[in-house]
Amino acid sequence: FLTQTYSERAKVNDNACAKKLLELMDKKKTNLSVAIDVTKKDDIIRIADLLGPYICVLKTHIDIVEDFDMELVETLKQLAQKHEFLIFEDRKFADIGNTVKHQYEGGVYKIASWSDITNAHPIPGEGIIKGLKEVGLPLNRALLLLAEMSSKGTLAKGQYTLDTIEMAKRNTDFVIGFIGQNRIYDNGDNSQDFLYLTPGVGLETKGDSLGQQYRTPHQVIVESGCDIIIVGRGVYGAKDDAEIKERAEKYRKAGWDAYLERIGQSQ
Ligand code: UP6
Numbered sequence: 001f002l003t004q005t006y007s008e009r010a011k012v013n014d015n016a017c018a019k020k021l022l023e024l025m026d027k028k029k030t031n032l033s034v035a036i037d038v039t040k041k042d043d044i045i046r047i048a049d050l051l052g053p054y055i056c057v058l059k060t061h062i063d064i065v066e067d068f069d070m071e072l073v074e075t076l077k078q079l080a081q082k083h084e085f086l087i088f089e090d091r092k093f094a095d096i097g098n099t100v101k102h103q104y105e106g107g108v109y110k111i112a113s114w115s116d117i118t119n120a121h122p123i124p125g126e127g128i129i130k131g132l133k134e135v136g137l138p139l140n141r142a143l144l145l146l147a148e149m150s151s152k153g154t155l156a157k158g159q160y161t162l163d164t165i166e167m168a169k170r171n172t173d174f175v176i177g178f179i180g181q182n183r184i185y186d187n188g189d190n191s192q193d194f195l196y197l198t199p200g201v202g203l204e205t206k207g208d209s210l211g212q213q214y215r216t217p218h219q220v221i222v223e224s225g226c227d228i229i230i231v232g233r234g235v236y237g238a239k240d241d242a243e244i245k246e247r248a249e250k251y252r253k254a255g256w257d258a259y260l261e262r263i264g265q266s267q
């Protein structure tokens with residue numbers, strides 16, 4: 001899959017969400033996901049509308065929003081349609097199946113009702129997938145498992161990561177891929193594969209004071225074989241809207257050029 005195009009991979013993917021994602025990446029020429037980690041509803045909406053044309057996935061942390069209401073997610077859904085991107089609530093579920101089911105479906109945020117993709121830590125065992133699947137599958141939602149993390153000292157490594165992949169392989173109707181740093185597993189034929197979405201991407205700095213570690217789009221896409229770069233502060237942390245757009249275009253181009261190099265189509 002390292003040399004296959006996103007559109008070739010879309011054709012063999014039976015998960016509606018993964019198929020749509022791969023198709024829109026190809027169409028919009030972007031493998032950039034932006035993490036809009038800001039805390040005011042109006043800022044999220046403004047930045048989402050601004051960045052719509054540059055991104056394939058809008059990543060949210062809905063529980064950091066101070067003035068959350070359902071109108072926010074309704075607006076994000078409309079923007080997702082207008083600009084053709086998917087919404088990924090980075091909820092990082094980590095509890096037993098019965099609990100995550102409620103957290104995913106209900107509560108204040110009703111994540112399953114608006115987020116195309118969400119993610120979960122495999123730490124509780126396979127029940128977490130089963131619980132989320134009961135809610136998400138009928139709604140055509142998809143799940144990513146956290147196989148590795150970008151942060152210093154992460155415990156998600158070695159056998160834990162390999163076991164995560166085995167869990168995903170048993171649930172390919174709902175699990176479309178991973179949050180990770182490397183393409184750990186590649187099935188090596190032309191059947192449905194996993195998507196690798198990678199946070200910890202930055203062009204200017206190597207990390208922050210709280211353990212975040214950054215790599216470049218080239219390292220992520222070409223050297224590590226991942227599919228989507230997730231960038232937060234590197235994009236939204238600009239001084240004004242014009243600079244946010246400039247930065248988004250810079251990361252979009254860096255990610256896309258890296259992809260073209262990987263599939264052997266760079267000029
Ligand atoms: N994130 C990571 N590393 C992981 C998993 N998730 O950084 O292993 C998330 C963070 C944040 C974003 O929760 O929303 O990706 C990275 O933001 P940044 O680019 O501003 O560091």
